[in-house]
Amino acid sequence: MPESVWPNFRLDLARQKSVSVITKDTNQAHFMLGVLAPPDRHPTTNATRLLSAILGGGMSSRLFIQVRERQGLAYYVGNQYDRLTDAGFFAAGAGVKIDAAEKAVTTILAEYRDVYENGVTDAELNKAKSMIEGQFALGLESSMAVADYYGEQEVIHGSVLTPEEVLCEMRAVTLADVHKAARNILAPSNLAMAIIGPFDDPAKFESLLHY
Numbered sequence: 001m002p003e004s005v006w007p008n009f010r011l012d013l014a015r016q017k018s019v020s021v022i023t024k025d026t027n028q029a030h031f032m033l034g035v036l037a038p039p040d041r042h043p044t045t046n047a048t049r050l051l052s053a054i055l056g057g058g059m060s061s062r063l064f065i066q067v068r069e070r071q072g073l074a075y076y077v078g079n080q081y082d083r084l085t086d087a088g089f090f091a092a093g094a095g096v097k098i099d100a101a102e103k104a105v106t107t108i109l110a111e112y113r114d115v116y117e118n119g120v121t122d123a124e125l126n127k128a129k130s131m132i133e134g135q136f137a138l139g140l141e142s143s144m145a146v147a148d149y150y151g152e153q154e155v156i157h158g159s160v161l162t163p164e165e166v167l168c169e170m171r172a173v174t175l176a177d178v179h180k181a182a183r184n185i186l187a188p189s190n191l192a193m194a195i196i197g198p199f200d201d202p203a204k205f206e207s208l209l210h211y
Contacts, residue, residue, distance in 0.1 A: 018209055019202035020194040028075060029101040029197030033108055034091025035190040038181075040083040041157065046173050047181035048090060052081035053128040054120050054178075055111060056092055060127070062111045063092055071107060073100040085156060090185055098197060105193070105208050113211040116186040119179030133167055 038044050056063040056079025067077045077094040092112075096104045140146050140163060153160045161169075191209045199205075 018192050019205045020192075021199050021202045021205070022194070022196040023198065023200050024196050026197050027098070028095050029098050029195060029199070030093075030095045031101065031105070031193055031195035031197075032091045032093045033105060033191070033193040034079075034089060035185050035192065037081055037088040037090035037185050038083065039086050039088050041085075042083075042088075044177070044181045044184060045083065045088075046170050047177040048088075048185065049081050049132065050125060050128045050170070050173055051115060051120070051178050051181050052079045052090060053132055054124045055079040055115065057128065057131060063094075063108060066111060067094060067104055067107050071103070073097065073104040073107065077104075077108075101195065101197065101199075102204065102208060105205065109191075109208065109211065112186050112191075115179075115182045116211065119175055119182065122175060125173070125175055125178060129170060129173070132170060136163070136167065 037048055042048075053061070055061060056077065058064065058078075061079070063077050063079055067074045073094075073096050075095040077092065077096075079090070079092045081090045082088055092108045094104055094108070140149060149163075150160055188209065188211045193205060193209065195205060
């Protein structure tokens with residue numbers, strides 16, 4: 001297993017600039033808005049994963065309801081938490097009408113701010129646990145998927161967590177754990193975004209990245 005280049009998770013490496021604009025004549029704007037996040041098998045990995053599911057893990061998630069259903073701003077919207085051995089990222093992604101880009105960003109940031117300041121509810125946490133547990137079980141239905149699961153852990157980490165151990169750790173996550181994860185990664189100073197569309201000035205998006 002290669003030595004981690006970030007043996008201690010460091011938020012100060014999160015970004016070099018807050019907004020990157022890729023100017024392109026498109027009919028929609030596509031953006032990712034988020035932060036650097038813990039690597040795989042970090043103490044807060046499970047809490048961060050649950051936070052992502054609550055924010056944007058399906059049609060009953062906060063972002064889907066607020067951005068798409070209630071305001072009709074996005075063609076698609078969701079949140080993802082991807083992690084490797086040394087780093088991860090936590091970000092909302094959306095495809096929106098050109099004139100709705102700024103509104104979509106501010107709506108997403110309002111949800112980020114809410115979980116950053118107030119955490120999530122018990123009902124949200126239980127629903128997220130059930131959803132991830134179901135997806136995890138379905139993902140191990142084939143023998144090839146099981147082989148991939150065990151082989152990847154052995155090759156990358158040098159040790160294996162059984163499905164039962166993974167689920168036990170997930171079920172043990174508390175509301176306080178999720179709020180702590182949100183406080184650790186979603187500070188306004190950590191926010192960054194990239195957007196593709198007919199825009200040429202990052203300043204108007206930079207001005208939005210605050211709580």
